[in-house]
Amino acid sequence: MPKVFLSLRFDDEFNRKLAEKVRNELRHYGLECVIAGDLTRAPPPEVIRSTILACDALLAIITPNESDWIQNEIGIAYAGDMPVYALVQEGVKVGGLLPRITSYVHFTRSFWESDVKRSTAVIASEVLGLDGLLAVIEPTDMLTTSTGKLTIAIRPRKLPSGEEIITIYVPHDFNVPINEDHITTSAVGPAISSEIPTSACRIAESIAKKGEPLAGFLKIELILLFPEISSYLRAGWAEFRIRYTAPEVAGKYRFYGSDQVSIGGKNSRRTQQDSSSFDLSPIFVKGEVTPVSLTGIIFTSEQTPLRRSGVVRAEMTMRVDPYTGQDRRDLPTPGAVCYLSAKDDGKYQIYGLAPGIYNVLASAFGSPESLIASGLKIQAGMQPASLDGYVKLS
Helix, strand or coil, X not given: CCEEEXXXXXXXXXXXXXXXHHHHHHXXXXXXXXXXXXXXXXCCHHHHHHHHHCCCEEEEEECCCXXXXXXXXXXXXXXXXXXXXXXXXXXXXXXCCHHHHCCCEEECCCCHHHHHHHHHHHHHHHHCCCCCCEXXXXXXXXXXXXXXEEEEEEECCCCCCEEEEEXXXXXXXXXXXXXXXXXXXXXXXXXXXXXXXXXXXXXEEEECCXXXXXXXXXXXXXXXXXXXXXXXXXXXXXXEXXXXXXXXXXXXXXXXEEEEEEECCCCCCCEECCCEEEECCCEEEECCCCCCCEEEEEEEECCEECCCCEEEEEEEEEEECCCXXXXXXXXXXXXXXXXECHHHCCEEEECCCCCEXXXXXXXXXXXXXEEEEEEEEECCCCCCCCCCEECCCC
């Protein structure tokens, strides 16, 4: 797994919070975020140097409370011929070696979570050498049955002409009104928000039919028209906002996507290119507050983990009183789910399980569901053992 060294000042609470956000975002793209020591201790210089040189890139966080050590670590990375990136808080003057060796992006204190999410997506694509569409989703935390608007930010490819068709697959657990004027588009940038006209972007909606890999999912097609769309992008991004009601069942959900490009002018023959798939950050829907979760690995055969999108479900068959341990047939039986991407290698974690008796099932999308366990008892305050299982692929 490629490694990114994260350079920041440790003794600042905001920096620590920001660093954890960056670490989680980079992990989503398959990058390991390395910090010399932890967020409270400063290791010896020789440890820092060897740690930096063992990484593939360095990412510096520059805030008003910048430490001299950050400039030193940037110098070590530069001497080691390593790519250097930086997240710079708006209003902070950048000095030293940094402006001469790399480009950097600014973030605002009030919108830092959104800025960091998009900036780390760009940085990750450069570290991994990817050249294609980027997409991020916000928010990624919500309560069951809550309502609001999801923002999907898209950074499309740069095409001279033609169309880019971006399809977002929304799990049926989310209540999204179809065939209504519920999706709004806008260009984004500093103090800029303007609606994108249909001459530059068209939107189509349908339900994935039986036989398709994601049957039953809501399909939202965003058709970007080039070169018209280019003048409406700000910093390369466009936003799509979708009204939703969150699922009734807590868990880890995913929106899936695919991207297809056709190149050519209006009066020329267009060339279709193979579509590629992408995943957006997982969405965590929270229900009953409990620390109990279920983890494991789903396999397709011995020693071969599931490398396709799928879902693991924990269905409660009986509620248990967390204090007395007695069965409570008068209480509702909430379950929980975990949606998987191909990058998860079958590893799942079902969060927020209430005390009770569960059946656990798993499937790859488009394949039959398999029973992983039945009669599994979840007790308050007791973490269950790891639960692995097998699914069949059709």
